[in-house]
Amino acid sequence: MSMLEFENVEVFYGKIQALRGMSIRVEEGEIVSLLGNNGAGKTTTLSTASAIVKAHSGRISFAGSDITRAKPWEVVAGGLIHVPEGRRIFSTLTVAENLQLGGYLVKDRGAVAKRMKEVYEMLPLLAERRSQQGGTLSGGEQQMLAIGRALIAGPRMLMLDEPSMGLAPLIVAQVMEVIKDVNANGTTVLLVEQNARAALKITSRGYVIEGGATTMTGTGPELLADSRIVEAYLGA
Numbered sequence: 001m002s003m004l005e006f007e008n009v010e011v012f013y014g015k016i017q018a019l020r021g022m023s024i025r026v027e028e029g030e031i032v033s034l035l036g037n038n039g040a041g042k043t044t045t046l047s048t049a050s051a052i053v054k055a056h057s058g059r060i061s062f063a064g065s066d067i068t069r070a071k072p073w074e075v076v077a078g079g080l081i082h083v084p085e086g087r088r089i090f091s092t093l094t095v096a097e098n099l100q101l102g103g104y105l106v107k108d109r110g111a112v113a114k115r116m117k118e119v120y121e122m123l124p125l126l127a128e129r130r131s132q133q134g135g136t137l138s139g140g141e142q143q144m145l146a147i148g149r150a151l152i153a154g155p156r157m158l159m160l161d162e163p164s165m166g167l168a169p170l171i172v173a174q175v176m177e178v179i180k181d182v183n184a185n186g187t188t189v190l191l192v193e194q195n196a197r198a199a200l201k202i203t204s205r206g207y208v209i210e211g212g213a214t215t216m217t218g219t220g221p222e223l224l225a226d227s228r229i230v231e232a233y234l235g236a
């Protein structure tokens, strides 16, 4: 089943056109990566799926429903959760409080408690630091917290924007492992990364985005081996 699909989506910021006929498809169970230079339209793609930014034309569907004109909270309630660039941890709240916030739209408090337990099992470093203020965590730990918080909402699909931003290579690898684990536990993933090499290692399929549309697609291994990708994004 197709989990998320963009068909010919156009997005404008005033007179600036950010998406020009964007068409992508994420199948259930996949990790799909969007690669591309600054300004290519990767973040806009995620924000449009989240309904933070409105599509001018085209169609977006999620798990079989048309969400082109949905409201942001309807998208979240449907199970599509966005982890934005920059993590947006509440620095004066504790790790536990940050996680709890991920479940604020979830009516079933039992489900939230169960997911808190699951997140602590999956990310033991968050369990150890549950009473510590979010702002005192390292960059990598804050990224784990942002992912953990998104999991409390019970997503069918996670969209992650630049999770490796500003992290040391060893920590980037750890974050990628966590994303792989989240996916192995049944969550479909759409990943935006400047760090193409790290992303492609865990990617089922990737798209190259240029000028607001896709210009190339392939499996992770295909893209890692493609000379055009190596030259443009992997620093040959």
Ligand code: ATP
Pocket (backbone or CB within 6 Å): 013, 016, 017, 018, 036, 037, 038, 039, 040, 041, 042, 043, 044, 045
């Ligand atoms: P980056 O990695 O730098 O975030 P990106 O591929 O995610 O790049 P977008 O942020 O989606 O690219 O930007 C796509 C285009 O839309 C760019 O030309 C950008 O300048 C423009 N843009 C993005 N956000 C806005 C905004 N709020 N107002 C006006 N123009 C915007």
